[in-house]
Amino acid sequence: MSTTTAGPSVAWRYGRPALVLLLAALAVGVPLWLVAVTSAKPQAEAIKPNLDLPGQWQPGSNYENAVSQGQMLRGFLNSLLVVVPSVVLVLILGAGAAWVFARRKSKLVSAAYALCISGLLLPPAVITIVMELRQLGLANTRPGMIAVYTGMYLSTSIFFMTGFIRAIPVELEEAARIDGAKPSRIFVRIVLPLLRPVIATATIMVMLYAWSDIFYAFFVLGGGERATLPLNLYQVASAQLYLNNWHLVFAYVVVMSLPMVAVFLVGQRKIVSGITSGAVK
Amino acid sequence: MADTAIRTRRTRKQLPVEGTRKRVGRLPRAAVHHPWWFALPAIVVFAGFFLVPNLLNFYYSFTNWSSYHPDIAFTGLDNFRTIADDGSLLRAIRTTLLYALLAALFQNGFGLVLALLLEDDSRFNRFFRAVFFLPVLISALATGYVFQALLDQDGAVNSVLGTDVPWLGSTTWTLVLVTLIHGWKWMGLSMLIYLAGLKGIPGDMLEAARMDGAGPWRTFWSVRWPMLAPAVTFNVTTALIGSMNTFDIVQATTGGGPAASTEVFNIYMFRIFGQGLYAQASAMSLVLFLVVVAVAIPLVVGLRRREQML
Numbered sequence: 001m002s003t004t005t006a007g008p009s010v011a012w013r014y015g016r017p018a019l020v021l022l023l024a025a026l027a028v029g030v031p032l033w034l035v036a037v038t039s040a041k042p043q044a045e046a047i048k049p050n051l052d053l054p055g056q057w058q059p060g061s062n063y064e065n066a067v068s069q070g071q072m073l074r075g076f077l078n079s080l081l082v083v084v085p086s087v088v089l090v091l092i093l094g095a096g097a098a099w100v101f102a103r104r105k106s107k108l109v110s111a112a113y114a115l116c117i118s119g120l121l122l123p124p125a126v127i128t129i130v131m132e133l134r135q136l137g138l139a140n141t142r143p144g145m146i147a148v149y150t151g152m153y154l155s156t157s158i159f160f161m162t163g164f165i166r167a168i169p170v171e172l173e174e175a176a177r178i179d180g181a182k183p184s185r186i187f188v189r190i191v192l193p194l195l196r197p198v199i200a201t202a203t204i205m206v207m208l209y210a211w212s213d214i215f216y217a218f219f220v221l222g223g224g225e226r227a228t229l230p231l232n233l234y235q236v237a238s239a240q241l242y243l244n245n246w247h248l249v250f251a252y253v254v255v256m257s258l259p260m261v262a263v264f265l266v267g268q269r270k271i272v273s274g275i276t277s278g279a280v281k
Numbered sequence: 282m283a284d285t286a287i288r289t290r291r292t293r294k295q296l297p298v299e300g301t302r303k304r305v306g307r308l309p310r311a312a313v314h315h316p317w318w319f320a321l322p323a324i325v326v327f328a329g330f331f332l333v334p335n336l337l338n339f340y341y342s343f344t345n346w347s348s349y350h351p352d353i354a355f356t357g358l359d360n361f362r363t364i365a366d367d368g369s370l371l372r373a374i375r376t377t378l379l380y381a382l383l384a385a386l387f388q389n390g391f392g393l394v395l396a397l398l399l400e401d402d403s404r405f406n407r408f409f410r411a412v413f414f415l416p417v418l419i420s421a422l423a424t425g426y427v428f429q430a431l432l433d434q435d436g437a438v439n440s441v442l443g444t445d446v447p448w449l450g451s452t453t454w455t456l457v458l459v460t461l462i463h464g465w466k467w468m469g470l471s472m473l474i475y476l477a478g479l480k481g482i483p484g485d486m487l488e489a490a491r492m493d494g495a496g497p498w499r500t501f502w503s504v505r506w507p508m509l510a511p512a513v514t515f516n517v518t519t520a521l522i523g524s525m526n527t528f529d530i531v532q533a534t535t536g537g538g539p540a541a542s543t544e545v546f547n548i549y550m551f552r553i554f555g556q557g558l559y560a561q562a563s564a565m566s567l568v569l570f571l572v573v574v575a576v577a578i579p580l581v582v583g584l585r586r587r588e589q590m591l
Contacts (some may be wrong), residue, residue: 019398024409099318101322118332122577214420215528215551246430
């Protein structure tokens with residue numbers, strides 16, 4: 001390909017899009033196709049999953065079954081009730097801490113910062129989290145789950161936000177201070193609005209992990225009443241009733257994935273710029 | 282006259298003293314403008330629900346905490362002896378490290394290739410960047426189920442190829458397959474970060490390389506790859522550390538099997554916790570903590586140093 005100087009550019013001009021199309025079709029197209037066609041098949045056809053079009057189309061009843069039998073609405077609400085407060089807390093608490101960490105310079109501040117971003121690398125101790133929540137009376141509760149998610153993702157938001165605030169000139173704050181603004185006012189009126197791009201990043205990062213988390217939800221929430229969407233999917237897929245009922249599992253997968261895809265499509269540009277600007281620093 | 286002269290001298294002397302005393306007594310400027318209490322809630326929540334459980338691990342893994350005892354008593358190294366003797370300790374360490382290594386390799390390899398393919402800012406490329414980002418948005422558990430349906434012996438891949446391969450039934454190769462799925466799931470994120478890294482390379486640098494007669498390969502290895510160092514650091518670190526914490530994909534595809542050949546730490550903890558052996562799970566959790574620390578510290582230090590050298 002790179003033997004002649006003209007070779008690569010010509011071959012590349014046509015070869016690259018062809019390669020991209022091929023890769024996209026194989027790597028993303030095939031799995032998505034499988035999900036789409038299987039979720040529209042009757043059980044007899046779906047038991048051995050394949051890429052054929054359904055012999056008999058019944059997407060309506062499959063999706064209806066997945067929604068009703070899989071307790072989809074309850075799961076959706078449960079997910080919202082833990083993920084949204086977690087995201088809000090991670091953002092607000094993280095922004096406050098990041099502001100202090102970015103602007104103050106002392107050994108103590110750097111030590112506190114280092115400690116607070118240790119969660120980027122360290123694994124959460126999920127077993128003793130259960131123990132602690134039991135003692136606090138927060139086991140199997142939403143506040144317990146929110147506290148755990150917030151603790152887990154604070155490091156990420158503090159890390160991204162501190163880097164971001166350091167790049168904002170202090171003069172903006174000083175101008176407001178000369179006008180007599182107090183720290184809380186400066187924080188709300190100046191720092192938070194400036195953080196908007198990085199807030200988009202932190203939101204999507206936390207959403208990506210928390211919305212699809214099942215491991216920690218298992219330990220903290222367990223099944224039952226407060227089960228989130230992924231927890232429901234797990235129960236649905238492992239229940240005897242659904243064993244090999246791929247048509248219902250995939251109908252569930254489609255409905256469950258739509259909110260994240262929608263969030264991404266709406267905020268695509270911000271999300272992409274946010275993720276990348278925070279990472280490569 | 283003399284009095285006044287002395288007095289003035291005194292006051293003059295006192296003034297700076299007073300000034301410095303005032304500065305010492307007053308809160309430093311930083312404390313007024315950026316008070317600690319803004320950071321306090323975050324520190325409290327993080328310490329309370331992240332650091333404290335990790336510290337508790339250092340105690341409860343040395344006890345007999347389980348659903349079979351009403352009370353919790355100190356038992357020394359019993360739990361560690363148990364998991365070492367039944368072979369699960371070494372197996373979990375080996376499986377998890379291998380998983381992390383392969384997953385990071387695949388995720389970064391795929392991500393970098395995609396970034397290089399989709400580098401130019403055309404509409405075509407923007408569309409396909411979104412397409413390759415889709416797997417990141419789908420929950421890992423769902424991803425696992427999709428690939429189970431593809432790779433089952435009765436699954437779609439065998440039906441398309443007309444083969445009868447037990448893809449998820451090999452004690453050697455299934456782990457590699459699961460890490461490939463992990464790489465597939467997260468390649469979109471690595472791709473975005475590599476794209477940002479590529480965009481950050483100054484155009485005249487590439488121009489200069491072209492003027493010097495460097496072909497695409499030479500330009501890549503001599504200019505772009507070194508300039509990508511920060512992106513590599515971020516991607517490799519997050520991929521390695523993140524995949525040591527893996528659970529969903531493994532649980533949904535193999536559940537740790539066949540013959541526990543894909544049983545990473547979190548799968549083991551989940552299984553043992555379900556049996557009510559909490560302290561034993563806590564011991565495993567402590568080992569995971571130590572393994573992550575042992576991997577993370579040299580990794581971060583080494584990659585940072587590499588960035589400075591390149």
